[in-house]
Structures are given as structure tokens and as C-alpha cells.
Amino acid sequence: MALPSLPSRREAETITTALGWATLALAAVELAAPGALARSVGLERNHQFLKGLGVREVGTRAGLFGWRRARPLMIWARVAGDAMDLAALAPALSRSNPRRRVAFAAFAAVAGVTLLDVLCARALTRDRR
Template sequence: MRYEGARSRRRGHPDEATDRLARGLGWFSIGLGLFEIAAARSLTRNLGLDGREDVVRAYGLREVGTGIGILTSADPAPWILGRVAGDALDLATLATGLHDRNPHRDNLLLAMAAVAGVTALDVICAETLRHETRRPLRPLADYHGRSGFPKGIRASHGAARDLDIPRAFRQPEALRPYAA
């Protein structure tokens, strides 16, 4: 079954390769998120990040949500940017395990390299989508000859002279200044 959403997603922009990359990143995000949710304990143990299982599960939920957003949105660019931000968060979290006492430091470095590689794909996809989805700006309306007064400024002079101010709008007696 061929996916036809690419053409309707961004009309006038024929780059299906970027759409395929975005969809692939969406599916990858869902798969990674489900893995992080299901295998948080073994993942943290093998990276030397024991005790951070709840953080990894939360990151898994973020990944699943981002993946669904990418696959269902008419414009996946903001969701791909969300992946880039999530990658930065992932790298920062992984960096907390880069100490000499971590017996799984090699695994951690490998995981960081993998995240950095996917981050590069996310950045490339986000940049390409940003350039593809740019819409031409409408020319700004020219208001230089307008005053805001429908009959002109001269017609407004003295227009309120005979205005009877409603009682509710008048200043209460107790708040009026003392008369000299």
C-alpha cells in the first residue's frame, strides 16, 4: 500500500524524500518510545544509569507522542523540531553517566553516538521541511493615508461638546477634588 499523504501534506512541494524521512523518523520515534517504556530497567542497567528508569519511561512517552504527531500532522516540521529538542535532552541525560565509576561507559558512549547520528537526521529533516514549507509573505497593507477617522480629523473637532455623560460614568461626589 502506497502512502499518499505526502502529496496532500504540503501542496506545491514535490520533495517526497523529505516526507519519507519525516515518516521514517515518526515510526522510529514510536518504536524507540515503546522500547524505552517496556525495557527501561535493562536499558538503564546496560548504560550505567541505574535509578533513572522513570526518566527513561517519560522520554519513551515523549517519543511516542512525537512520533504520532509527525505521522498525523499536515505539517510535521514542528514535531521534527520537537525531536531535535528531545535529542538534546537525551544527550544531556546520557552525559550524566560519563564518569569513571560507570562500568558501562563504553555502552553509554555508543548510545550517545547513536543519538548524535539520529540528531543529525532530525536536523537535516527539520531544515529541509522548513525551507519547503515556507509560504510567500503577503504584501503588507498600505495605511499611510488613513487617519482612523471616517469623516476626517476636522470633522471630529467638537463632536463631543454636546455629549450628555451618563450618571454611571460620572465621578462620584466623594472622589471629586475639593473646590477652591
Template structure:
């Protein structure tokens, strides 16, 4: 079987023949996908705000769309980092901001109100994914999640306190070293 990672290996490195199961949970994989989605959307909003505003009937609000693009990029990077919990909750908050902005564009004078409604449905669906991922990652990394370990009945001596006392009471050798 061909693996792309073999292309970048040095001559002496062992070749990858097969890969095993991933240590990433479903929540981690969802968080990763949402992080990359956020980076892609943020790039679009930052580099092509005119297309976004034209599609939604929001001409003249390109600066706002660019600011939302920067926010998307930052939350995407955070979601891909070790701070994925904070990144996902930032995405949830950003989704609320996006929905509030889109709701302001649902008005009779907007010729693209149908597109805005479709965008609201999409943002709503993504918000559900963001919320579920944030909940799962928070639960997965919760220190209180596991069973508490109580050590009140342990001494710290592998063979017990009695054996340790017995070892300490052994007589010492009385031989003296020979003088040279």
C-alpha cells in the first residue's frame, strides 16, 4: 500500500506499511473539521467581502464582513490548537453574532432576503455542530469526569507497614574491615 508520508522520509527511515487506529475521538475530529471550515470561511470573508455582501444584499458592509473574517480565522486557529475548547466556544459566540447580523438583513427592502434566510438556516445548523462539539470536548477534558481516587487507606509501602518495620529492625553486620 502506498503512503504519502513515505515521500518525505529520509533513505534510512523505516517506511510506513500500514497505519493503526487514530487516538483522536469523534469530538476531536469534529473540532478539527470545524476549525478548518472556520479558516476557509474567514479567508473568503477577508479576501472577497464584496462577493459575500453582494450575495446577501449587504452592499456597503464590507468592513464588517472583513472583521468577521478575522474573527473566523482566529477562532479556527484556536480550534485547531490545544485550546480547542475555547476555540469552539468562540465559534458558538461568533455564530450568535452572525445570526444577529443576518436577522438584521431580513427586511422587505433587501432583494436577497431568500439568500439571507438560507444563510440563517446554514449558520443555525453549524451552530448546532459547534455547540455539540464544544460540549463534547469540554466533557472529554473535564478533570472531574473520572472516578475520584481516594488514598486514605494506603501507606506508600509496597509490602505494607509491618514489612517495612521488620526490614528496619534487621541486625546489622558486626564485622570490621581489615586494616591495610
């Protein structure tokens, strides 16, 4: 199965802006209610790390919105952050987790966002060369 084609620069800019706004909402939840967010996917222990993920989200968002020249770098930072999010969700995929379906849905959503971030980062990096 081949990867989807790269978006144009304009499409990549639009996608990254939309994702930036959407993930600011997630960052707010990570910062304000990390325990509730963790419990919603079945992660009962050590949920304070979600605050760190929220701070990271805010930082990459600031880079996306603030510095046009740094946008490709910020999107690659988002990809790294997406990998952190997937790693954080991985323990919730356990068969013993009663919230496993919710965790799988969250994991799939993050994986989809990761794919979009990779495509946009590649498109914007390509255009800078």
C-alpha cells in the first residue's frame, strides 16, 4: 500500500493550521484534567506525564502559529510529539484494559494525525529545498 501523495505547500499550511487549533484543545485537557483524560482511555497510574505532553503541544503550536520560517521544523517536532503520544497510549491497548476500545480509537486518531503531520512536514521540507 503506497502512502498518499504529498499535499501542496498551501494545503500543508492549511492542514497544519487546522491541526494546530485542534491540538490546542487537547493540550488544554492534558494540562487541566490529566487524570480524567488518562482514566478515559484506561490509564489509571502515573497520569501526571500528560501535563508534560500538554506543555509540549502548546510549544509546538506556538512555533506553528508564530514563526513561518520555522514551520517545517515545528511540524517535524509535532511528528516526534506524536510518537510520544502513541507511546503513552500503548499501555492502554492491553487486553486487560476495560477501556481498550476507547484507547484503540484514541490510538487510531493519533496515528491518523501522525500521518498528516508526516505528509505536511515532507511537503514543506521539500518546498524549502
